[in-house]
Amino acid sequence: MNLVIFGPPGAGKGTQSKFIVNKYNLYQLSTGELLRKEIINKTPLGSEISSTMNSGKLVSDKIASDLIEKFISNNEYKNRLIFDGYPRNEIQAENLNKLLSKYNQKINLVLKLSVSLDIIKKRIIGRCVCSICGKIYNEFFNPAPVNSDCCASRFLQKRSDDTLDISISRYQTYEKNIKPVVDYYNESKLLKVVNGEKQINEITNEISGLIEGIKGWLCVITQYNYAGNLNS
Numbered sequence: 001m002n003l004v005i006f007g008p009p010g011a012g013k014g015t016q017s018k019f020i021v022n023k024y025n026l027y028q029l030s031t032g033e034l035l036r037k038e039i040i041n042k043t044p045l046g047s048e049i050s051s052t053m054n055s056g057k058l059v060s061d062k063i064a065s066d067l068i069e070k071f072i073s074n075n076e077y078k079n080r081l082i083f084d085g086y087p088r089n090e091i092q093a094e095n096l097n098k099l100l101s102k103y104n105q106k107i108n109l110v111l112k113l114s115v116s117l118d119i120i121k122k123r124i125i126g127r128c129v130c131s132i133c134g135k136i137y138n139e140f141f142n143p144a145p146v147n148s149d150c151c152a153s154r155f156l157q158k159r160s161d162d163t164l165d166i167s168i169s170r171y172q173t174y175e176k177n178i179k180p181v182v183d184y185y186n187e188s189k190l191l192k193v194v195n196g197e198k199q200i201n202e203i204t205n206e207i208s209g210l211i212e213g214i215k216g217w218l219c220v221i222t223q224y225n226y227a228g229n230l231n232s
Ligand code: AMP
Pocket: 009, 010, 031, 032, 033, 035, 052, 053, 056, 057, 058, 059, 060, 061, 064, 084, 085, 086, 087, 088, 092, 170
């Protein structure tokens, strides 16, 4: 089973993807996280893309496509991918279909998280990530536990593009490009819109229901687990 999850920056794609990964034994492919790692590791690609990312614009379609192909072509992730942050425009949506069919796969479900700009601003300004376990918190809505070893305040980090100005620019970039992606997946009847303004656990429950509503979903997941057990 392969899923796509998209929505504006701060919509909760990363938070929800992590739940789905754990519950259904899938793999989260976040293009944003992969690109940020390139910058942190000071690779040639990282220096090429850092100013684009810090202005809230998209990196080139070619760079994003090369990143995702590495995962789609890897048997370990076959039919286990959650695309978080890809596709972000029509060219990428078409490219994703081409790459998946090249490796005999398809998308089973597309989730769109909708959230208004006002809420996005608060979510982004308050967002912090535990550098130890990767858990995502929000200073206003979902603060990290006070007496925790792992997620103590000294381990919490902010993303460099999580400022008010850059978040507005990222939101505008999202709005400008996403309409054809929505139409594309609407036509293929894969799209489900989820209200991303609800409580985290309510959204998770709704997404679980949608996944379990996919025809043959249990079979796909059991097949993977069975193959995984055989291989281990
Ligand atoms: P995200 O972590 O999804 O908010 O992405 C952070 C930044 O990474 C974006 O603002 C873009 O600059 C870049 N990025 C992530 N995914 C893509 C993509 N599919 N295509 C182009 N740029 C991307």
